[in-house]
Amino acid sequence: MAQTSTDITSLQSSQATRQPRQRQMSDLRIMQLFILPTVILLILMNIFPLIYSLYLSFTNYSVIADKAPEWIGIQNYTTILSDQRFWANFATTGRYALISVILQTLIGFGLALLLRNKFKGSGLVTTLILVPMMLSPIVVATFWKLMFNPSLGIFNYLLGYTDINTSPLWLGDPNLALWAIVIVDVWMWSPFVMLLCLAGLSAIPEYLYEAAAIDRASAWFQFRRITLPQVMPLLLIAVLFRTIEAFKQFDLVMGLTSGGPGDVTETVSIRLYKLAFQGQYDTGMSSALAYIILIIIIAVSNLYIRSLNKARGA
Amino acid sequence: MSNIRLENITKRFREVTALNDVTFTIKDGEFFVLLGPTGAGKTTTLRVIAGLEKQDSGHVYFDAELSDQIPPAERDVAFVFQQYSLYPNMSVYENLAFPLRSPLRQTPEAEIKTRIHHAAEKLRISHLLERKTGKLSGGEMQRVSIGRAIVREPRVFLMDEPLSNLDAKLRESLRVELKHIQKTQNSTTVFVTHDQIEALTMADRIAVLDEGHILQIGTPFDIYDRPATTAVAQLVGTPKINLLPTVRQNGSLVVQNSTVQINTPAGGVPEEVLLGVRPEDVKLTENGRFNGTVALIEPLGVETILHIQAGGQTLLSIVPGATTHRLNEAVRFDVSETHLHFFDAQGVRVQSG
Numbered sequence: 001m002a003q004t005s006t007d008i009t010s011l012q013s014s015q016a017t018r019q020p021r022q023r024q025m026s027d028l029r030i031m032q033l034f035i036l037p038t039v040i041l042l043i044l045m046n047i048f049p050l051i052y053s054l055y056l057s058f059t060n061y062s063v064i065a066d067k068a069p070e071w072i073g074i075q076n077y078t079t080i081l082s083d084q085r086f087w088a089n090f091a092t093t094g095r096y097a098l099i100s101v102i103l104q105t106l107i108g109f110g111l112a113l114l115l116r117n118k119f120k121g122s123g124l125v126t127t128l129i130l131v132p133m134m135l136s137p138i139v140v141a142t143f144w145k146l147m148f149n150p151s152l153g154i155f156n157y158l159l160g161y162t163d164i165n166t167s168p169l170w171l172g173d174p175n176l177a178l179w180a181i182v183i184v185d186v187w188m189w190s191p192f193v194m195l196l197c198l199a200g201l202s203a204i205p206e207y208l209y210e211a212a213a214i215d216r217a218s219a220w221f222q223f224r225r226i227t228l229p230q231v232m233p234l235l236l237i238a239v240l241f242r243t244i245e246a247f248k249q250f251d252l253v254m255g256l257t258s259g260g261p262g263d264v265t266e267t268v269s270i271r272l273y274k275l276a277f278q279g280q281y282d283t284g285m286s287s288a289l290a291y292i293i294l295i296i297i298i299a300v301s302n303l304y305i306r307s308l309n310k311a312r313g314a
Numbered sequence: 315m316s317n318i319r320l321e322n323i324t325k326r327f328r329e330v331t332a333l334n335d336v337t338f339t340i341k342d343g344e345f346f347v348l349l350g351p352t353g354a355g356k357t358t359t360l361r362v363i364a365g366l367e368k369q370d371s372g373h374v375y376f377d378a379e380l381s382d383q384i385p386p387a388e389r390d391v392a393f394v395f396q397q398y399s400l401y402p403n404m405s406v407y408e409n410l411a412f413p414l415r416s417p418l419r420q421t422p423e424a425e426i427k428t429r430i431h432h433a434a435e436k437l438r439i440s441h442l443l444e445r446k447t448g449k450l451s452g453g454e455m456q457r458v459s460i461g462r463a464i465v466r467e468p469r470v471f472l473m474d475e476p477l478s479n480l481d482a483k484l485r486e487s488l489r490v491e492l493k494h495i496q497k498t499q500n501s502t503t504v505f506v507t508h509d510q511i512e513a514l515t516m517a518d519r520i521a522v523l524d525e526g527h528i529l530q531i532g533t534p535f536d537i538y539d540r541p542a543t544t545a546v547a548q549l550v551g552t553p554k555i556n557l558l559p560t561v562r563q564n565g566s567l568v569v570q571n572s573t574v575q576i577n578t579p580a581g582g583v584p585e586e587v588l589l590g591v592r593p594e595d596v597k598l599t600e601n602g603r604f605n606g607t608v609a610l611i612e613p614l615g616v617e618t619i620l621h622i623q624a625g626g627q628t629l630l631s632i633v634p635g636a637t638t639h640r641l642n643e644a645v646r647f648d649v650s651e652t653h654l655h656f657f658d659a660q661g662v663r664v665q666s667g
Binding site: 205207208210211212213214215216217218225226229230 | 364366385386387391392393395397399400401402403404412413416417419462
């Protein structure tokens with residue numbers, strides 16, 4: 001009896017000593033550990049640069065000059081907003097974004113309507129249409145630069161121009177260069193709009209169309225009152241994404257024209273790049289420009305998100 | 315309003331035959347119910363009539379006019395879908411107005427308004443007219459969906475289980491309402507349901523379907539009183555009909571493993587028959603011919619279902635009101651010999667007497 005009782009006490013004491021060694025982390029602790037790397041990365045790569053560049057945007061500073069940032073208040077902003085060339089950059093970007101997004105939306109939605117009904121090989125066709133979207137923009141730009149080439153490119157040939165003296169210089173003509181970039185962007189990103197629209201279309205229940213058929217609705221009515229409102233939320237998301245991307249458009253323009261000829265295709269991001277990393281390396285001014293672009297994108301996004309919520313709420 | 319005739323309709327979906335050589339006529343002004351279990355082909359029949367589904371063979375006639383090639387819009391039918399099928403992003407009013415505003419109908423707005431308010435009143439959805447359909451409950455959507463059909467004056471109303479998503483109370487009142495609307499407008503209606511009570515209470519005639527075949531067509535009384543097969547007999551009537559295997563002995567039919575035996579009916583029956591007895595025809599009486607024990611009691615208020623163990627068989631009996639019988643009590647009972655049903659080994663009714 002005494003033997004057993006000592007056994008039990010020794011067992012209890014061994015359990016008691018084992019417990020602190022096998023210390024369990026609380027759920028909160030584990031959560032924090034998992035989140036920590038991301039938070040550190042975010043602070044280092046996003047939040048610190050964001051705040052630091054906000055500070056720099058109010059200074060006269062160049063990263064290559066051996067001089068500390070000099071506080072000059074809102075002078076960078078006033079310079080940008082009163083400079084004709086910056087306004088021209090914004091106009092170019094706006095025109096480019098508008099035309100490009102409208103064309104992508106129309107073509108993407110149209111393709112989605114065509115591919116909506118399954119036919120033999122429709123899966124393959126859909127995949128093939130999606131290929132441009134999967135390529136790297138700089139690769140796309142390089143390909144199209146070759147295709148636009150007036151003497152050896154295939155683009156003019158396909159359009160029917162065979163005489164180099166009369167054929168259009170897509171990338172060299174100030175009237176065409178922006179359109180050339182739009183063409184490439186539309187070629188590359190219409191599939192994205194199509195993909196989202198296809199998802200939206202496939203979610204529309206067939207019985208709505210059956211009810212409309214019974215009710216003698218016209219095809220136009222079915223499109224306007226059933227198809228369009230049902231696809232609208234996804235379509236708006238596609239348009240939102242494409243608009244933001246178009247405002248930030250850099251790689252395609254850089255690869256195709258570098259902002260030329262002259263500065264007719266100089267979008268704000270190209271201008272930003274030139275300002276920040278060429279010539280004077282004007283870090284202060286480029287930070288200010290970057291903030292202006294950020295504010296515009298946030299404003300435009302908010303407009304979209306508001307209409308998105310409206311389309312959903314209805 | 316019009317007659318509709320289906321002639322030898324067969325419809326296959328890949329390997330599955332949904333409808334197999336279905337033929338029937340729906341008369342002008344008739345409330346016609348398609349009754350059957352899930353997968354019987356009821357909805358397919360309705361969709362073939364509407365033209366939403368094209369039959370593989372056979373013909374559909376509207377008023378003796380061959381209508382196989384006529385698209386749904388021109389058949390002038392109203393369809394109440396099981397999934398409501400209301401137009402999203404539109405108010406209830408707009409949904410109801412929609413079929414009337416079709417360019418093919420050209421109804422003046424004033425009349426549209428009167429008709430909608432009239433229909434909304436009948437269906438008790440007047441307070442919902444300005445709401446968007448996405449914010450309605452299932453029962454409300456179902457009523458709007460019925461409303462969209464009754465604002466029109468189509469040749470035929472096609473209703474696909476329109477009451478299935480409603481709660482019991484609402485279902486009952488709408489059942490009465492629908493029957494009333496149908497009778498006052500004298501509209502031809504084809505109504506699909508798997509609920510035998512709906513079928514019996516509403517129909518002028520019922521077609522019982524199973525696995526793409528029509529088992530029986532007749533008035534509710536015919537279907538209940540002279541079921542053509544055991545399947546029909548079991549589908550219609552609650553509690554279910556008692557089906558008892560019998561053997562013939564000395565001019566009597568003896569229910570296997572039990573004390574129950576009856577005289578062989580006049581006209582004769584095959585060697586092996588299934589005896590069908592409705593629960594209301596199993597009567598508990600002091601000096602009944604057979605004995606058994608009460609195995610289970612299900613009180614329903616207005617009546618009580620008694621499960622009576624008689625040998626190896628259990629018979630259901632229905633008695634009015636509450637019962638004084640206790641569980642395991644020995645009872646004596648009779649079966650009413652004028653209301654017996656006989657089915658052969660294949661389950662087909664044997665005509666007797």
